[in-house]
Amino acid sequence: MLLRVFPQEQKWQRIPSRKDEQPHLALSPREAMWLFLRRPEKLTAKEQHALEQRCQIHEEVALAYQLVQQCAEMLRTRKGGQLDAWLDAVLSTPLSDLHTFARGIRSDIEAVEAGLILPWSNGMVEGQVNRLKLIKRQMYGRANFDLLRLRVFHRDVSSHTKCA
Template sequence: MLTDSESLRPKETTLFEKVIAACPELTALADLVRGLAALLKPAGGNDTKLAEWITIARAVDRPHLGSFTNGLEIDRAAVNAGLTLPYHNGRTEGVNTRTKRIMRQIHGRAGFDLLRHRILLP
């Protein structure tokens, strides 16, 4: 559902259409997922589009969508910033993930000195 329909192979497109046709509720869900996926590329005006998307998602009346939209509303300022601003913390998160991986690898073998050495001298 998250893949752009133009990038699907013909066999995948046919299968997806069959699955969607079998369940009308899934059709509405697929439209909602594609609408949200379109908002994930940061651009101006995505905050107002998100408000419209939340209204539509709540009208579908699916329990999991309701809890998801409530979660979006709880931290709306951060969600709006993520959808509209070109800045991100991907590099920082990558460093954190790498550090945690190294810590798991050397768990119980040595102390902080080895961790420091493994991080600073790749």
Template sequence: MAVSERTVRRFVQQLKENNKPVARPPVLKPREVTTVLLTRPDNRDEADRTLLKELRDRSEDLDAACTLISRFAEILTHLRGQERLEQWVKDAEASSLPELRGLATGLRKDWNAVLAGLSTHWNSGPVEGHVNRIKMLRRQMFGRAKPDLLRKRVLLAT
């Protein structure tokens, strides 16, 4: 039985019309997911809340990561290191997420400094500001002056 080319084309066209592909959700970029995860909950708009809920429903690992991230962010923003950091580190070490386990291991290496940083109001912000200012002056004067002039400029700027 010979079939014409026209018949085959009609048959293929009919198959294409009956089996239209289902629209897949758009593939998100890692930066988009990270932004949704790390945005403060009260700053998320409704679309981001919906997206985060869908992502958490799809992946248990992402749900666990989101929970641990939000707990750590709360520790950071409210300086509750002494109260909650130990439990957070234990939970992170017990999780199935290698990145968070690595973070927990790194925190344990210099535990006293981390605990102090997450529980006191003191910070090195002013010192970092002065270092940044001195580096900017040095860049501006690169190749133009000797260290003695740089020293005078740094000392006179304070």
């Protein structure tokens, strides 16, 4: 059964769906995003069917899926040399939302290419910043800076090995 709006009556009516018509699987925007980002070989049959339905709805959806998959593969394999060609491909499409994303990358292209090519990461620094923010949020309105300093610089000496 499908719900459809009839403009003359301005109310919802239930009408039976045709037997040859396959029902569209309802997806939230978040679920649709994960379908677009996941590797095609890791999708279940139901997910592949839902993705195919979305791509058949409009050619721009299929184009967006192709571009997203190309970008994800470039990020997974860390091939920064393909970034310029991908950005040109995005900017030549009618997808204005992806244009904004591509222009944002172009504004800081050196850093993005370095992130794709170089083996170094600032993950350790970001982890420490995340830890400090967590401690700060936990203590908000409860204690002063002295206690914050003690919690940040406190070290469990027993867990560290001593150098000879």
